[in-house]
Amino acid sequence: MNKPIQIDQYEKNSFTAPVRGGHQVTHDVYSRGSGKLLVLIQELPGIGQETLALADRFVARGYKVFLPHLFGAIGTTNMPANFVRVMCMQKEFNLFASGRSSPVVDWLKALCQKVKEEHGAKGVATIGMCLTGNFAIALMADEAVLASFASQPAVPLVLQRRLQLSEEEIAVIKERLDRLGPMHCGRFAGDILCRNSKMKALDRTFNTDDKKRIILHTLPGMGHSILTLDFVDEAGHPTARALAEVMDYFDESLAE
Structure with a gap:
């Protein structure tokens, strides 16, 4: 693919919404394209060239992509610096806690609702990656979200056998997935940040009752970032096949 469209070619808006604890949170949201609606949530390295290339692929597919800018620089990646930033954003992010989603999920739910309502759409799709991978699962509790892909969900860090979801959230998500059909989640076999124990935790939590x-x-x-840093744009490559499957799933879920 050619050099991705840079962020200055996107429409930029600011969005404010409350999160639990009574805090108001404001972030910029960048958007480009037209058609079906996708909220693409950045991963820890940042909104780098690989994430912009992923957005390009969806725009070419007939999507309007919304990129919330939650932390870090745009156009480049810097995992160590962004980790420090996120550690200082404890009103929004809980990297190590389990049993509840991060407060910023409330802001993302409000954003998904706003995007759906403003475009008069059936609903939106979401992608979360790395530390935001779990967000894609938590967002399935919201009626505005019709499909999600959790790519290498890494939180809670350290406690890979546990999930960053409350029992109430899990119950609502299970009910919605029973109505909508299954969502998707992926990891590399050798990923040390999103381990197989995370997949087992998701399996035993959600794939119950023979569903x-x-x-x-x-x-x-041994990669980590399925759709961005470790993505290989070659026919037949496992990452290319994974993206194609996600796109087909989104297309079907968002069809009017």
Whole structure:
């Protein structure tokens, strides 16, 4: 693919919404394209060239992509610096806690609702990656969200056998997935940040009662970022196949 469209070619808006604890949170949201609606949530390295390239692929597919800018620089990646930033944003992010989603999920739910209502759409799709991978699962509790892909969900960090979801959230998500059909989640087999124990936790939590509510994908290799930093745009490559499957799933879920 050619050099991705840069962020200055996107429409920029500011969005404010409350999160639990009574805090008001404001972030910029960048958007580009037209058609079906996708909220693409950045991963820890930032909104770098690889994330912009992913947005380009969806725009070319007939999507309007919304990129919330939650932390870090745009156009480049810097995982160590962004980790420090997120650690200082404890009103929004809980990297190590389990049993509840991060407060910023409330802001993202409000954003998804706003996007859906403003465009008069059936609903939106979401992608979360790395530390925001769990957000894509939590957002399935919201009626505005019709499809989600959780790519290498890494939080809670350290406690890979546990989930960053409350029992109430899990119950609502299971009910919605029973109505909508399964969502998708993926990781590389050798990923040390999103381990197999995370997939097992998701499987035993959601795929109960003989129902497959989350389709779990394990790609070969030692990578981490399925759709961005470790994505290989070659026909037949496991990451390219994973993206194609996600796009087909979104297309079907958002069809009017």
